[in-house]
Amino acid sequence: MTAAIRAEGLLQRFGAVVAVGPLDLELRAGERLAVLGGNGAGKTTLLRLLATAARPARGRLELLGLDAGRQRERLRARLGYVGHQLGVYPALTAMENLEFFATLHGLGRADAAAAVELVGLASLAGRRVEQLSRGQHQRLALGRAVLHRPELLVLDEPDASLDSEGRSLLGQLFDGRTVVMATHDSALARQVCDRALLLRAGRAAGDPWSLRVVKT
Amino acid sequence: MVAARREDIAVRFLNVVYAVARKDLRAELRGRELLPALAQFVVLALVIANFAFDLDLVSGPRLSPGILWLVLVFAGLVVFGRAFAAEKESGSLEAMLLTPAGPAAIFAGKALAAAALLVACEALLLPAMAVFLGSPISAAVVVTVLVATAGMASLGSLFAALAAQTRARELLLPVLALPIWVPFVIVGGKAVQVAMSGQSLTALPLSSQPLVVMADFDILFLVVASLAARFVLDD
Numbered sequence: 001m002t003a004a005i006r007a008e009g010l011l012q013r014f015g016a017v018v019a020v021g022p023l024d025l026e027l028r029a030g031e032r033l034a035v036l037g038g039n040g041a042g043k044t045t046l047l048r049l050l051a052t053a054a055r056p057a058r059g060r061l062e063l064l065g066l067d068a069g070r071q072r073e074r075l076r077a078r079l080g081y082v083g084h085q086l087g088v089y090p091a092l093t094a095m096e097n098l099e100f101f102a103t104l105h106g107l108g109r110a111d112a113a114a115a116v117e118l119v120g121l122a123s124l125a126g127r128r129v130e131q132l133s134r135g136q137h138q139r140l141a142l143g144r145a146v147l148h149r150p151e152l153l154v155l156d157e158p159d160a161s162l163d164s165e166g167r168s169l170l171g172q173l174f175d176g177r178t179v180v181m182a183t184h185d186s187a188l189a190r191q192v193c194d195r196a197l198l199l200r201a202g203r204a205a206g207d208p209w210s211l212r213v214v215k216t
Numbered sequence: 217m218v219a220a221r222r223e224d225i226a227v228r229f230l231n232v233v234y235a236v237a238r239k240d241l242r243a244e245l246r247g248r249e250l251l252p253a254l255a256q257f258v259v260l261a262l263v264i265a266n267f268a269f270d271l272d273l274v275s276g277p278r279l280s281p282g283i284l285w286l287v288l289v290f291a292g293l294v295v296f297g298r299a300f301a302a303e304k305e306s307g308s309l310e311a312m313l314l315t316p317a318g319p320a321a322i323f324a325g326k327a328l329a330a331a332a333l334l335v336a337c338e339a340l341l342l343p344a345m346a347v348f349l350g351s352p353i354s355a356a357v358v359v360t361v362l363v364a365t366a367g368m369a370s371l372g373s374l375f376a377a378l379a380a381q382t383r384a385r386e387l388l389l390p391v392l393a394l395p396i397w398v399p400f401v402i403v404g405g406k407a408v409q410v411a412m413s414g415q416s417l418t419a420l421p422l423s424s425q426p427l428v429v430m431a432d433f434d435i436l437f438l439v440v441a442s443l444a445a446r447f448v449l450d451d
Contacts, residue, residue, distance in 0.1 A: 053310055072450075077316040085307025091243040103235040104315040104322075106228055128246075144311065 002065060004029040004152055004178035005050065010059035012045050012202075019045040020202040022059060027195070029151070032179040034189030037199035043182035044084055044156055046199065050180055051081035051154040064151055077105065079152040080145030086137050087144075090130035094121050094140050097129060098147055105148040115147035119169060135161040139169070146173055155181045159188050229324075232317045236325025240299070241332060250298055254291055254337045261287045262341075262348045273350050280351035281408040284341070285401050288364070289394070291337045296372035297389045299330040300380035309380070313450055323377060323445035330376075331369035338365065356411035360427060364404045367434040371396060374441040377448045400437075403429045 003026050011021030020042040027033050035043045048054040049061065052072045061068040066075050089097050098112035105111075116125045119139040124132060129140065138161050145153060153174065158181060159167055170181075171192050183189050189196060198205045244250055265283045269275065303309035303326075312322050338361050345351040372393055379388040407426035 051314060053314060073316050073318065076314055079314075081311075081314050083307055083310060085305075085310075087307035087309075087311035089239065089243055089308060091246040092239065096239075096242070100235055100239050101311070101315065104232055104312060104317040106231075106316070141311075148315075 002029055003027065003062070004031070004064055005180070006060075006062040007050075008060045010046075010049060010056050010061055012042075012049055012054065013057045018202055020049065020199075021056075023202075023204060025197070027178060027180070029178050030176065031195055032174055032181070032193040034186075034193035034196045035180060035182040035199060036184070036186060036189060036196060037205070041199040042202035043199055045202070047081075047154050047156050047180065047182050048083070051079065051083070052076060053081065053083065077148065078150055079154060080148070080150035081154045082138075082141045082145045082156060082158055084156045086141040088129050088137050088140050091128065093126050093128050094132065094136075094143075095125040097140060098143055101144045102147055107148060111147050115143040118146065118173070119143035120165070133161075135163055135166055138162055139166060142169070142173060151177060153177050153179045153181075155179070157182055157184070159183055159185055229318070229321045232321035233325040233328060236312070236322055237328040237332070240326060240329030244329075244333065250295065250333060251336060254294065254333070255340055257291060257294070258287060258337060258341045258344060261290070262344050266348050271349055276349035277351055277412065280345055280349050280412055281405050283349065284345060284351075284361070284408055285405050287341055288334075288338070288361070288368070289397065289401065291341075292334055292368050292372050293390055293393065295330050295333045295337070296369070296376040296393070297379070297386065299326050299373055300376045301385050304380040304385075309449075319446045319449040320442055323373065323449060324442065326377075327369050327373035327441070330373050331365055334365050334369060335362070338362075352412050352414065354411060354414070356416075357408060360404070360407045360411045360430070363427060363430050363434060364400070364407075367400055367430065367437045368397065370434070370441040371400075371437040374444055374448060377445065381448075400430070400433050403433065 005025060005027040007023060007025040009022045009024065011023070012019045023046070035046060037043050045054070049056050050063065052063070052068055052075055055069060063075055064078050068075060092100070095112060095116055098115050099109055102108060102112040116122055119142050121136060121139055121143065124136065129137065132140070138158065142158060145155070158170060167188060174192055179193070181189070181193060262283070265271070269279055271279065300309065313319060342353045342358065342361065346353045375392040376389055379385040379392060382388055403426050407430055410426060
């Protein structure tokens with residue numbers, strides 16, 4: 001099976017501080033990786049690299065068979081990302097948020113409607129985001145991440161603020177996709193992921209639980 | 217085949233520009249954060265100028281070009297500064313950039329929305345100047361201000377996008393934008409002076425007409441901004 005993610009010697013630094021790496025990582029298409037670790041372990045930095053939101057200081061990163069440095073725009077049509085900040089527009093309605101991002105992806109209103117339905121916000125589609133709860137914001141951001149049917153999902157603590165119904169939604173959204181998810185909830189990670197990577201000070205740090213740890 | 221593909225790319229680009237501009241304006245109209253503050257700023261600036269310069273029917277129109285540009289420059293700094301800073305803080309700028317839309321189209325949309333907000337500010341400023349300062353506001357003055365807005369918006373938005381990547385963005389934007397705006401403001405001031413004096417903007421030789429020089433600046437700023445937007449916005 002082809003590798004959805006292949007990273008060799010991936011390293012990110014902020015000034016003199018190495019935030020992540022050097023890290024080798026290989027994830028096959030359809031696999032789901034949980035990234036675990038304490039605060040400041042480098043989870044968000046790693047996810048930003050995998051989402052093409054930041055360029056690594058060193059190393060090679062290939063996503064879905066494309067070079068993450070040189071083929072970013074082609075890649076971005078095929079990956080979905082929800083970061084630590086959700087990036088939703090409070091003054092717009094849930095539907096307007098998704099319609100806007102659908103336009104940026106070259107898609108139409110029907111795709112936005114399908115996404116709002118998928119994340120369980122259809123009944124609130126006409127309501128302004130500032131009137132929705134934090135968990136509903138999270139759902140909306142997840143809807144934005146999947147509205148263009150990406151092959152690779154990169155999610156930074158997608159379970160934050162989600163109720164139990166919302167958490168089961170994650171399993172639905174992950175279906176048939178390659179997923180990298182940072183979380184502090186190892187029980188959820190066990191439930192929805194099949195591999196795990198424990199980070200400590202930016203480096204892989206052994207087996208977090210009984211799942212197979214990514215070879216580094 | 218190649219022509220059709222180019223047309224597709226152009227349509228896609230314009231769709232993104234329109235969507236981004238519409239989203240920004242819709243959010244502003246609903247949130248009503250910037251426009252009321254700008255309106256208040258315009259009125260207060262004119263009231264202060266009126267008392268500070270002890271303006272009368274003679275000095276008012278004479279000082280109008282300078283006052284117009286002072287208010288425009290500072291209103292522009294507020295409008296452009298806000299265009300990117302708020303989106304950077306909320307993470308929505310990153311969410312936009314992680315789509316295949318392309319940074320140049322996103323930048324153009326945001327610059328267009330910022331320009332529209334500045335035009336809204338000018339729509340209040342010019343009549344207010346006529347009322348408070350007795351400034352002669354003609355079609356030529358309006359055209360001059362609109363030509364100035366295009367250049368200010370393209371370069372101001374570029375610097376705002378650059379400043380938004382830093383922590384000291386409120387300080388950095390004026391430091392970056394004002395020195396580059398200076399030649400533009402000098403020519404713009406001259407153009408407004410000519411327009412307010414009732415002379416024809418086309419009476420001078422073409423190369424020394426301030427409006428033509430400003431239009432040249434507009435084109436230069438637009439080209440520079442659209443070329444640099446990708447590097448400024450996309451890490």
